[in-house]
Amino acid sequence: MTIPGNLLSPTTETVDPNTSGWTAKLNCTLSLGSGGRNGDGVLTVKSVAAGEMQARTVSSYPVVPGTVYHVFADASGTVAERIGIRWLTAANAEISVTWSLTTSAASASWHRVSVAGAAPVNAARCQVLLSSTPAAGAVNHFWENVYLGLPLRTTGNLLGFNTETTEVDSSGWMAETNATIARQAPPVTWSATAYSVGGHVIAVTATAPGNASAVTVERPVVTPGTEYLAYAYLSPPTAAADTWIELRFYDAGGVQVGVSRGSLAAPGTGWYRQRVSAVAPATAVTCGVAAGINGASAGQVLRLEQTSVIVAPTARAGTVIPYRSMSFEQDAGGWAVTSGAATVARSTPWGAYGVDGSYALTVTSATATASTLRSPLFPLTPGVGLNWRSEVYSQVTAGGWTAVRGIRWYDTGGVSLGLSSVASSAVPASGWWILTNDWVAPANATQAAIEWTLTATSASSVLRLDVASLWPALPLQHLDVDDAAAAITLTLRELPIGYLITVYRTGQDGSQTLVRGPSGLLDKATITSDLMAIEDYEAPLGVPVAYRIEIVPAAGGSIQIRTTETVTIDAGDPQEAWLKGPGQPQRNTKVLVEKAPDWSRPIEQATYRVKGRRNAVVLSGLRGGLEGDLSIWTRTDDERHRLHWLLDSGNTLLWQAAPGMGVSDMYVTVGEVTEGRIGGPAQEPWRTWKLPLVEADMPVSVGVGGTAGRTGQDLLVEFATGYDLLAAYATGEDLLFNRRRG
Template sequence: MAIPGNLLSSTTEAVDPNTSGWTAKLNCSISLGSGGRNGDGCLVLKSAAAGEMQARTVSSYAVVPGTVYATFADASGTVAERIGIRWLTSAGVEISVTWAVSTAAASASWHRVSVAGVAPAGAARAQVLVSSTPAAANVNHFWENVYLGYARFTLGNLLTANAETSELDTSAWAVETNVTISRSVPAISWAVDAYPVGGHMLTLTAVANGNVSVLGTERPAVTPGVEYLAYTYLSPPTSSITSWIELRFYDASGTQLSATRGALAAPSTGYFRQRVSAVAPAGATSCAVAAGMDAATAGQVMRLDNTVVSVATDARSGSITTYDAYSFEQGVGGWSITSGAATVARSTPWGAYGVDGNYSLTITSATATTSTLRSARFPLTPGAGLNWRAEWASQVTAGGWTATRGVRFYDAANNSISLDATTSATVPTSGWWMLTTDVTAPANATQAAIEWTLTATSTSSVLRMDSVSLWPALPLAAATASAGTASVTLTLRELPVGYLLTVYRVGQDGARTLVRGTSGLLSKTTLSSDVMVIEDYEAPLGVPVTYSIEIYTAAGALSSTRSAGPVTIDAGDPNEAWLKDPGQPQRNLKVLVERAPDWSRPIQQSTYQVRCRRNAVVLSGRRGGLEGDLSIWTRDDDEREALHWLLDTGDVLLWQASPGMGVADMYVNVGSIDEARVSSYAPELWRAWKLPLTQADMPTATGVGGSAGRTWQDVLSGFATGTDVLAAYETGEDLLLDQRG
């Protein structure tokens, strides 16, 4: 798949179907190999003699001096390698090369190498260089999945790209205790599409025996009362050593207010994502990330990569449980045994048990007795009187259990009001089970706690719980129409993440049409969130439609169906029509129609007059779609500019008129346009337009353009000043879509 934002062509990136994007630069020949990850092809460098061999991209790519650019690739070989960015003048003269640190060891498995650098003064173009140094001739080295572009980082990260990955340098981190900081490139087999990770890892080396810690130098802004999540990949020197990540909050004077630590329970010396979360305390204005080891031995090394701080997300949209209380990544999250002999702890080691993240809550009872398990109290937001749904993932790993599952409500004085619970039932065994219960909050309830009454049915019984949520129970599918945008908003809730989704719009005649999403038509699209809001700008005007939703397992088996509607978009003034861009609905425009087209349908024909025969022989192709001129008016300068903006892209448009006007909804291409004044009076605002329309097929691969998760925080993390932002983007739309000039 194409790497988002890549300056390289798809052929150069994936080395498919040929090596035309690459050329040998030093001591090697190149050829097309097989067995790649991003497509089958890969680039093979064969050494001509012992010593360094290099290849480069054939093309060079425009860069702006002072801007950070990054490159990465996946490599495989028998010797260590490195990757670099070659900076060139506008005349193609080399200025310098920014090289990555060479990998720590060779690996025949595909592994990531990368580097970032600031384009130097005078640089106008850049190329990617790949390099390795075999000890003999005829040694092969393999490359593919190559990227060159702006530095990549995780959307929503409060930290900059360099703090996340250390691809540029180690300046985003400072020594705190008993450590030296450097960068290294271990050969790690990351997923092919794990773009923000891999390559350089921040490397901590203990100076002497004792505790080790480093502290991030960046202090992103936070809001008191908001929960934040920090995570990173940790690679401890031994599985027995305690390594950790810590989230710290500071006030306006820089005084530390709190610190919350998530310790890694490492199963080995590999690379493990460790998380920690905390709510910003009163007075907090900024935060920072720290990492380290306890009781290290001099010379021991720990590495970290892909460090992120973001606003914590809910297990279910709208859930009031905090991250630590539903995911158990740093401990038991406020859960306790209020009565009985059972005990609670975080599961161990990392990855042994988990649904959300890599740990779960572990309840153990040494005796066949009854215990009460209760969470911390959570504020009811919104308040009392609503229906609430509680959900748990549970797994019995030893013995057996029966349980009542419920929610206990409290008033503002922390007094228990009621416990709404299920009847006692056996907890399912054999694998993870998602269990739910619905409750109604009493009128004076302000807080709630999740509560289980558990009875172990045998000694040494063990129960795991994870992904615990409590949220207002809203409709699973709801559709609302907006006349102002001539669209329908379809909201889907409680979707199973990782499953596949298909959405149809169903007309009055029963015809089903796929609805458009961000990456194209929603046909078995993988779900990445439990809530999806779909804005359907292609729904017809003035007639009722319904929506049919099909949910499939990851393997493609139909799991469940839903429906929403009917819903009708108000068609408005029948003298007006809509011109819409399916891929960029922000350009959509309602226009006043002067005259609908008089249609023609062209056909390709060849006429042959046969000698001694009266009638000609005519060979015909298939008759084409409708063609005609749509005459419209714009009534002021804003409409005129908006129409130009709509037509600028040259995209296929959707023309929609009110029912009864004799015109069905139609996708069209617009040819050369005419804009005429309606009078000789110079200040006259009205304009008469002639739009030559040619009927087109509905675009199927076009997704609804938008930010795709991009927020102002991503802009803040990528640019130091507003001046830098203004220099990078020509328009607000370019800023939204991260299309830099």
């Protein structure tokens, strides 16, 4: 699988099918090995003699001075290794090398080696260096999955790349209490596709017995009332060590005004992602992350990797339950047993139970009796109607249970308006089950709590709950027509994350056409959110269409099918036509047609005149698609500029005309364009255009424009000033598509 944004070629990255992207630099020979994870091939670097051996990329790659670049690779060997960026002048003369730390130990398991650094002021190009130092000749070291490019970081992380990954240095962190901090490079096995982890980590070392902690130097801006989620991989010194991560909030003066802690229930001394969430207080302006050990021994070390702060995710779009009460990653999330013998707590240890994250809510009853479990009160979203849907994942891990599932409603003053419930039923006895119910709220309800009456059917019964959601029950699919943009928006709700989705546009004649999504046509695309809003700019004009959605488990299984109502885009003035960029709909423009093309269909033929025969022998190829000149007018300077912008890309376009005009919707490429004046004064804005069209196939892999998941917050994290932004991007369009200079 090609790493996104990699400057290296796929062959150089994966070492498949050969080693042509690599060459020996020092004391080694290279050969193709097998057993890789990103493709089977691996780069085998064999020492000629004792001492350091180095391999490098054959090619060098352009860089922009001052810009931070990131390299990583997965390695396996009998000695420790390091990776570097070799900075070169325009003449390919070496300036310097930015080296990673040497891994703290050798490992034959695949592990990540990584470093990042800013290109020197006189650097024009760079290469990747791979290095290890065996004590003898004929020692093999293996490399694969190599990346060179801009830093790969967690999308939406409020913290900068270096604070998250420490691949440049440790300046994103500072010791807080009884500790020192440093960078280390332990050999840790990560997934081959875990691109934002690996390499260097922060080590927090207790200087004396007692509590020890470190905190981020960065203080990213937050919005009061918004819930945030902080997380990091923690590696405790012992399984019994009391380690934790905190999300802290600060006011405008830097005074801490809120804190929430998530303690790790470690099952060992490996790497475990611990999460903590909290709502930013009303006076909060910034936030930070801290981590530490309680009751540490002198010299004990807590290690951290991939520290992030993001806006807290939701399990269901529109849910009113905050992350803390939905996922139980730091505690019971405010859920409590209001009557009966049962007890409630977060599961332990890390990773034993959980659907979202690594913990679950655990309800335990020592006796076969009834208990009432109730969540905190959640404010209902105003103005969305009275229909609500609840969903809770459940798993019985000991004994058995029956449950009366319900919602208790409250008014603005917190007075109970009664309980809506369903009949008692057995909780499914094995595996995780999704228990869903629909409810009608009282007209004056403004708050609600999930309330279950649980009855243990035997002593020592244990029930796990996770991913609790409560959201307005809106239509599962809905269509909105935007006549001004000649587009249809298809909204899909309550999609199963991780499943595969295929979306067709269906015509009245039964024809089915795949609809375009962010990464190309939606043909068995992976569902990453339970809510999808698909903007279809390629729907025909003036023709009734509907949509068919097919959803299937990634591992295979029965297909879920959804269908929509039929809608029609207003075709508008029949003398006007649309020219659209399938992958960049912001370029779409409407033009006035002067004259439709007179079509030709070229064909390659060879004619042979046979002596003595009247008729020639003609050998023909396949006749080509339509070709012809479309004559149009632009009536304003804005239309003219928009048409230039559309044509600038040189990409395949979609030409759409109103029904009855004698042409069908057609994908076309546009040749050399002629723009002429129509006479009159110089200020006359009308222009006449001749667009040479060649019929083309529908683009398959082109996704709808923009950079998925990237927001203005990411720009605030990556760029200190607007001048830095101007230095990185030539145009606003380059900013939109994250196309940096160089």
